[in-house]
Amino acid sequence: MTPRDAGDHASDATARPRIGVREIESLRAELERRVEDMAPPRWNADPEEVQRSVARLVLTLVEFLRQLMERQAIRRMEAQTLTPEETERIGLALMRLEETIRDIGARFGLGPEDLNLDLGPLGRLL
Amino acid sequence: MSAYVYALLADPPRADAGPGLGDEPLRYLPVAGLLAAVGDMAAPPPVSRTTLLAHDAVVRRLAAAVDAILPVRFGTLLAGDAALADTLAERAPRLREALALVAGREQMTLRVFGEAASPPAPVPGTSDPGPGTRYLEGRRQQARRDAEVPELAPLRPHLAPLVRAEHAQRHDAPPLIASVYHLVDRGRAGAYLDALAAGASALAPTRAAATGPWPPYAFAPEHLG
Amino acid sequence: MSPAREETRELLQSADASLLDVVDNLLNKGVVLSGDVVVGLAGVDLLYLRLSVLLCAADRIVEVRPE
Numbered sequence: 001m002t003p004r005d006a007g008d009h010a011s012d013a014t015a016r017p018r019i020g021v022r023e024i025e026s027l028r029a030e031l032e033r034r035v036e037d038m039a040p041p042r043w044n045a046d047p048e049e050v051q052r053s054v055a056r057l058v059l060t061l062v063e064f065l066r067q068l069m070e071r072q073a074i075r076r077m078e079a080q081t082l083t084p085e086e087t088e089r090i091g092l093a094l095m096r097l098e099e100t101i102r103d104i105g106a107r108f109g110l111g112p113e114d115l116n117l118d119l120g121p122l123g124r125l126l
Numbered sequence: 127m128s129a130y131v132y133a134l135l136a137d138p139p140r141a142d143a144g145p146g147l148g149d150e151p152l153r154y155l156p157v158a159g160l161l162a163a164v165g166d167m168a169a170p171p172p173v174s175r176t177t178l179l180a181h182d183a184v185v186r187r188l189a190a191a192v193d194a195i196l197p198v199r200f201g202t203l204l205a206g207d208a209a210l211a212d213t214l215a216e217r218a219p220r221l222r223e224a225l226a227l228v229a230g231r232e233q234m235t236l237r238v239f240g241e242a243a244s245p246p247a248p249v250p251g252t253s254d255p256g257p258g259t260r261y262l263e264g265r266r267q268q269a270r271r272d273a274e275v276p277e278l279a280p281l282r283p284h285l286a287p288l289v290r291a292e293h294a295q296r297h298d299a300p301p302l303i304a305s306v307y308h309l310v311d312r313g314r315a316g317a318y319l320d321a322l323a324a325g326a327s328a329l330a331p332t333r334a335a336a337t338g339p340w341p342p343y344a345f346a347p348e349h350l351g
Numbered sequence: 352m353s354p355a356r357e358e359t360r361e362l363l364q365s366a367d368a369s370l371l372d373v374v375d376n377l378l379n380k381g382v383v384l385s386g387d388v389v390v391g392l393a394g395v396d397l398l399y400l401r402l403s404v405l406l407c408a409a410d411r412i413v414e415v416r417p418e
Contacts, residue, residue, distance in 0.1 A: 019335045023239045024368050026302035031371060032363050033299075035356075035378045074266045084259070091258025094265070131384060173358035175366075178373050199381035201355065213384050221382070235372060305375070337369070343376035348383055 055108040059101055060115045066097050127166045129210050131198045132184050133341075135161040136225045139191035147171060147180035152188075157211045158218035160225065163188055164210070170203045182341075189341040194229035196221065197343045220347040228309065231290055232339035234318050236278075236306040240332035243277050272296040275304045277332045284325035288318050293344050303332070307344035315339040 073090045076082045082090065105111060132146065138154055138161060146152050146165030155162045171177045178200060185197045204210045214221065245267060255263065275294045291309040310318050315338055322336050359378060366374060 019237075019239070019333070019368075023237070023301055023333075023335070024371070026239070026297075026299045027237060027368075027371055028363060028366065030297045030299040030302055031374055031379065032360065035359050035363070035374065070262075070265055071269075073262060074269055077262060077266060087262060088256045088258040091260070091262035092256075093258070095258060095261040134382060170355075173355055173362055173378070175362060175370060178362075178370070178377050181377060182373055197376070197381045199383050200377035202381075202384050204384060210384070235375070307380075337372050340372075340376055343380035346380065346382040349380055 052108050052110070055104070056110055056114060059105050059110060062097075063101055063112075063115045066094065066101065070094055127168060127206075129155075129162075129204045129206055130165045130167040130170070131202045131204065131210065132163045132165065132181065133188050133198055134196040134214075134221060134225065135163060135188065135192050136194040136222075136229065137161070137192055139163075139188060141191045143184070143187040143191050146184055147177060152184070155207055155210060157214040159222060160214070160218065162210055162214065164207075167203060170201050173201070185341050189232075194225040195341055196224055196228065196346055197341045217347070224345060224347045227291060228342040228345050230312055231309045231342065232312050232315070233342045233344055234308045234310055234315060234336050234338035235340060235344070236308060236322075236334050236336045238275060238278055238303045238306060238332060238334050239301045240277060240303055242300070242303050243271075245271065275306055277303055278306065278329070278334065280328040280332075281322070281325040281334060284321040284328075285318070288314055288321060291345065293349055309342060309345055310339070312339070 073082070073087075073094065077087055101115075102112070105115065130146065130150075132152070135154070143152055143163070146167075148165065148167055148171065150165040150167065153164055153166075155164050171181075181200050185195070189195045189197075204213070245264075273294060275296065285308065288310050289308045290311065293307040294304055295306075296304045308318070318338075319336060322334060326334075359374075363371075363374060
């Protein structure tokens with residue numbers, strides 16, 4: 001089982017897409033963003049920054065819950081087990097929850113990219 | 127000494143898979159109806175080109191000697207066999223399901239490049255939807271797009287006969303639109319690349335490039351959702 | 352930044368196309384067996400959260416129940 005690229009294969013050269021530097025660089029950038037920390041998930045409140053650390057943990061957990069609830073609401077919407085009134089109510093609530101998380105985060109200088117504490121096995125639920 | 131885990135297997139390897147990435151002998155720990163391929167190490171290996179390629183080589187040798195393998199993430203060092211047994215026992219049913227899915231199969235990685243399709247206009251319902259409903263509908267469509275990579279649609283008929291399972295991940299890194307991981311029967315990588323070439327003009331201007339075959343790294347249960 | 356993360360950064364910066372795929376598979380995919388969350392204060396580990404119990408509860412929440 002040795003890996004081959006599309007380039008290795010004997011097929012019509014004109015049909016083979018040319019993958020350039022720009023493409024490879026975008027993949028590199030994406031991997032840099034995504035590769036997780038190797039150590040086990042750890043939350044350690046820095047004494048100088050306790051407020052911000054606590055806010056970060058709390059908002060990460062709430063954001064996680066928001067995503068779980070959004071997923072469940074979408075599932076039920078698709079399964080049509082929500083009335084139009086319920087759909088409207090849940091939609092508004094989720095929308096406001098998203099705004100609130102963003103607003104509270106902003107007060108601590110936390111953007112959506114900061115609410116990414118590794119939640120270990122909990123994170124894998126999503 | 128701690129337990130460095132390379133992969134999970136359904137059955138013992140048919141042939142000797144050689145040593146681990148630190149030249150340590152491999153052993154196979156039975157837990158909850160599956161086998162963990164393990165090497166004993168004092169400390170986790172550093173991340174380097176050499177160690178990554180060596181780890182992948184061990185996984186490939188194991189894959190060649192079994193039907194079903196679930197590669198474990200690089201750098202997974204557990205305190206000992208008891209910790210490993212604990213953590214595996216809880217997850218055994220899903221892991222066994224995943225092993226059944228990947229049996230006799232390997233992974234092709236497809237990177238999709240081009241311009242992301244703009245979100246479709248929201249479909250109005252029979253009555254004028256309120257803001258909450260529009261929001262939820264928008265989130266629903268976004269979730270659909272993330273999972274399905276609509277930009278790949280022209281290529282799918284070409285690939286469909288070969289693809290046994292798919293895991294797609296959307297990116298926001300132009301020109302990279304998405305990474306799509308396909309599970310194909312072992313030995314079908316050539317046919318997959320042929321199908322990709324055959325579908326390339328239909329797919330244009332979107333472009334897709336495939337690498338593989340790989341052991342099924344992307345088909346661990348946590349990545350399938 | 353932990354040493355492993357620093358090493359990964361450096362590796363990614365110099366990686367050629369094929370190594371990028373290896374990095375994706377080995378560091379971004381694969382079965383994840385890391386332990387549960389460790390919670391500490393001022394650099395001292397205080398709590399080891401066994402999240403498996405919470406995991407089961409949340410699993411039941413996301414299960415779609417027939418009405």
